[in-house]
Amino acid sequence: MDQSKREKLLAEHMRARPHLREIFQFLEKIEEVRNASAPDDLLSLVDLRDASVKDRLSRGIPLIDRPGFARLSLPHTGGTFRKLLTVMRQGGGEREVFASRIATFIRSEGGEEGAVIARILSREDGYLDGVSQTMEVPRPLLVFLIKMSLRSSFERLHETLLAVLRGLAWEYTHCPVCGAPPVIGQAMDNDHRRYYCFFCSWHWETRPLAGCPSCGEMDTELFNLLYKHPNEHQGLLACESCGTYLKMVDQREGPDLLNPDIQEILGLHLDMAAGELGLRPLGQPLSQAETIVRPGIDDYRP
Numbered sequence: 001m002d003q004s005k006r007e008k009l010l011a012e013h014m015r016a017r018p019h020l021r022e023i024f025q026f027l028e029k030i031e032e033v034r035n036a037s038a039p040d041d042l043l044s045l046v047d048l049r050d051a052s053v054k055d056r057l058s059r060g061i062p063l064i065d066r067p068g069f070a071r072l073s074l075p076h077t078g079g080t081f082r083k084l085l086t087v088m089r090q091g092g093g094e095r096e097v098f099a100s101r102i103a104t105f106i107r108s109e110g111g112e113e114g115a116v117i118a119r120i121l122s123r124e125d126g127y128l129d130g131v132s133q134t135m136e137v138p139r140p141l142l143v144f145l146i147k148m149s150l151r152s153s154f155e156r157l158h159e160t161l162l163a164v165l166r167g168l169a170w171e172y173t174h175c176p177v178c179g180a181p182p183v184i185g186q187a188m189d190n191d192h193r194r195y196y197c198f199f200c201s202w203h204w205e206t207r208p209l210a211g212c213p214s215c216g217e218m219d220t221e222l223f224n225l226l227y228k229h230p231n232e233h234q235g236l237l238a239c240e241s242c243g244t245y246l247k248m249v250d251q252r253e254g255p256d257l258l259n260p261d262i263q264e265i266l267g268l269h270l271d272m273a274a275g276e277l278g279l280r281p282l283g284q285p286l287s288q289a290e291t292i293v294r295p296g297i298d299d300y301r302p
């Protein structure tokens, strides 16, 4: 989805949903920053040799090697991150407090945002937990700022990977590029489901499994699609067996590409409803409902 289309879509949603205005405005400012930001080159994180790509994909291992981030310096990502902190500061209140805590931490780590982000990404998830605790900044906010800073770099990487991934089968529910779980699923028709990656924004299509995408439960008493807002064609694919859910958008009438950032906001009520039902998002461990695990990366040990 290109820049002008994204901006138009955001403006339409703001008009239609005044109660979400503040969140959309925040996203709009973030869009401005990210549209003005240059990408870093992430291509060295991927071994593009044919045999390696095929081997990884056949074993469900995403293309990006996370430890490789340690070799990158990410200057543009760091610059974008700094600008996002300025947007947070301008928002005042709690956002301002969090922004200054993050800035203090970065200074204590040598002052280079890009280097700190590269280090976080190259380590295991426990490292990010530690950083979040030291900073006293909620982990989901930190992850959000990092992923938005990296967005244009990932979009550039995706352009290269399109040719590599085209035509190769990937029937998993984690992202073939970075390994993160999907933020949303899109029903395209009865035989096709499109997933949108929570972290890098890659999207991929698979044949949906008959049962729960997490544990395979088939019993419709335990696993079902709960539609809360039929007019918005959004719902939860919820499973009582494993306690996970996935937000779904029904687009069988017109399988257009979604903007997952906007859908994330539109689906906030669904996340809250799922939380009240005691469910956690697909791909996230029980002990840390907010923690993003990248199956195949965090689990995979060569």
Ligand SMILES: [Zn+2]
Pocket: 175, 176, 177, 178, 179, 180, 197, 198, 199, 200, 201, 202
């Ligand atoms: Zn991804």
Ligand SMILES: [Zn+2]
Pocket: 212, 213, 214, 215, 216, 217, 223, 239, 240, 241, 242, 243, 244
């Ligand atoms: Zn399940």
